[in-house]
Amino acid sequence: MKPSLEWQIATVKAIKPENARVKTFTLALPHWSEHRPGQHYDVRLVAPDGYQAQRSYSIASEPERSGEIDLTVELLEDGEVSSYMHEVLTVGDQIEVRGPIGGYFVWEATMGGPLLLVAGGSGVAPLMSMLRHRAAAGSRIPARLLYSSRTPGHVIYADELERLQNAGDGLEIFHTFTRQAPEGWAGYARRIDNQMLSEVSAPLGKLALTYVCGPTLLVEAVANELVQIGMAPNLIRTERFGPTGDIV
Amino acid sequence: MAEKFISRGFFGKRRQAEAADRLPPGQYITPGFPVLSAGPTPRIDLSQWTFTIEGLVRQPAQWSWEEFLQLPAQSSVVDIHCVTKWSKLDTRWEGVSVDTLFEHVGIDPRAKFVTAFCHGGYSTNLPLEDIINGQATVAYKYDGQPLAPEHGGPARLLVPHLYFWKSAKWIQGLRLMEADKAGFWESLGYHNRGDPWQEQRYWSD
Amino acid sequence: METIQTDLNRALMLDGNAAAGILAEIFSVEMTTSLAECAHCGCQGEMGTLLAFTQAPGLVLRCRDCENIVMRIAQAPGVTYLDMQGMAFLRMERALV
Numbered sequence: 250m251k252p253s254l255e256w257q258i259a260t261v262k263a264i265k266p267e268n269a270r271v272k273t274f275t276l277a278l279p280h281w282s283e284h285r286p287g288q289h290y291d292v293r294l295v296a297p298d299g300y301q302a303q304r305s306y307s308i309a310s311e312p313e314r315s316g317e318i319d320l321t322v323e324l325l326e327d328g329e330v331s332s333y334m335h336e337v338l339t340v341g342d343q344i345e346v347r348g349p350i351g352g353y354f355v356w357e358a359t360m361g362g363p364l365l366l367v368a369g370g371s372g373v374a375p376l377m378s379m380l381r382h383r384a385a386a387g388s389r390i391p392a393r394l395l396y397s398s399r400t401p402g403h404v405i406y407a408d409e410l411e412r413l414q415n416a417g418d419g420l421e422i423f424h425t426f427t428r429q430a431p432e433g434w435a436g437y438a439r440r441i442d443n444q445m446l447s448e449v450s451a452p453l454g455k456l457a458l459t460y461v462c463g464p465t466l467l468v469e470a471v472a473n474e475l476v477q478i479g480m481a482p483n484l485i486r487t488e489r490f491g492p493t494g495d496i497v
Numbered sequence: 498m499a500e501k502f503i504s505r506g507f508f509g510k511r512r513q514a515e516a517a518d519r520l521p522p523g524q525y526i527t528p529g530f531p532v533l534s535a536g537p538t539p540r541i542d543l544s545q546w547t548f549t550i551e552g553l554v555r556q557p558a559q560w561s562w563e564e565f566l567q568l569p570a571q572s573s574v575v576d577i578h579c580v581t582k583w584s585k586l587d588t589r590w591e592g593v594s595v596d597t598l599f600e601h602v603g604i605d606p607r608a609k610f611v612t613a614f615c616h617g618g619y620s621t622n623l624p625l626e627d628i629i630n631g632q633a634t635v636a637y638k639y640d641g642q643p644l645a646p647e648h649g650g651p652a653r654l655l656v657p658h659l660y661f662w663k664s665a666k667w668i669q670g671l672r673l674m675e676a677d678k679a680g681f682w683e684s685l686g687y688h689n690r691g692d693p694w695q696e697q698r699y700w701s702d
Numbered sequence: 703m704e705t706i707q708t709d710l711n712r713a714l715m716l717d718g719n720a721a722a723g724i725l726a727e728i729f730s731v732e733m734t735t736s737l738a739e740c741a742h743c744g745c746q747g748e749m750g751t752l753l754a755f756t757q758a759p760g761l762v763l764r765c766r767d768c769e770n771i772v773m774r775i776a777q778a779p780g781v782t783y784l785d786m787q788g789m790a791f792l793r794m795e796r797a798l799v
Contacts, residue, residue: 353734353750492713
């Protein structure tokens, strides 16, 4: 079945602040179609004078949740669309969207594993769709998420990630902090490097399906490092998010 | 016919009101200086950098970076307009006037068009009459600082009266020609001249 | 502490996946998993792996290996320009009827 690539008008069902600069928008879609974890939707804003702005946002929710999608959006300093969504959009408002889009950066339980996910900042959003789907599908495929954030306050979905890990179904989560770690933190506290990737990926082996998402420069650095430590290059998929200030 | 959906409370970051008479049709003022590019930033070694004028000229010329900096330079404050609809007013540049460069070569009377060719493979074409008589410079400073690589440094062409895709970044030289030859964006539907005041964005305009 | 050279131009670069919407518009099917061969260096890869430059008057997709242009797309009112000189071939799956 060909997914609809027409624009449709979604309604904002809920808005949830994830941290100081990130919010998750739950949108009810009149023409929802089941997406594949990792895909995105395009969002389009139109001003009364005809001026348009359009951006793509990864779907953070799992396809098992029908009729609606979650888009997790970071407020960018000069962001036209993100500032509208954060500062103007309210529950009950309508917003034009198109999707689901993208076939390259997707993972479904049927694809197998093991699964290695590497996120920088808001790049965790599409990976969250994959992990939520993995849980909803009852999968026990070994999976590890390495998630880089500046400070604990920057972490998105903190509680839910802990719950998913505690389910004991083979998912392990590793946080690293690049600016400031939590009090008494014994885990990683630096930018992602070869050593860290080697340690985290070791139990998964060199043939893990690997997905890297975040700011472009972080994704490039990590993708190069993964190849350097011997991960199979053709199993590494990247989704660059463009610039966000500096490397997380 | 269904009306287009309008987003409640959305006006965009770009405002027109302040300088309406200085903005060509369809343009909006932008606070920053957007970086638009068709490819990765070329890495240019100043010791290898040259600027060339060739084609229908009496005497082709080439300058090294040191030689180029010896040429009389001028400052200018101009408005710039990008075909993607953003404009920036009162931008400050420093560089060598194209007229100064042309004095060194002597233009052949058959020359009617110019192609600017650049590191990284970009090119753009424009009528000769749009690049002479004080209308264009090869700029190496923006806002008092050396031109940043992402904005075209070490040097870019600056032709502010035309859409900014004509102000070719990472310029290597100019070629004078009798016949017009479509450059990078012109070969993909964009206008051969590109006058923002006549909204010459596309080939059909 | 290492200093990071941030090249804003490179930081704006995206994956071919970012072009999924416009490619689907033009080809009417999902294109990011279609195989393309770079006419310049012969490297083959899914379109999702191409480097995408979206901040421009048009979309430019470049080969991941040699960074030469594989495809260019520009949209003027009512028309789409497509340049595929940089692509030796494009392999699209047909739906089973």
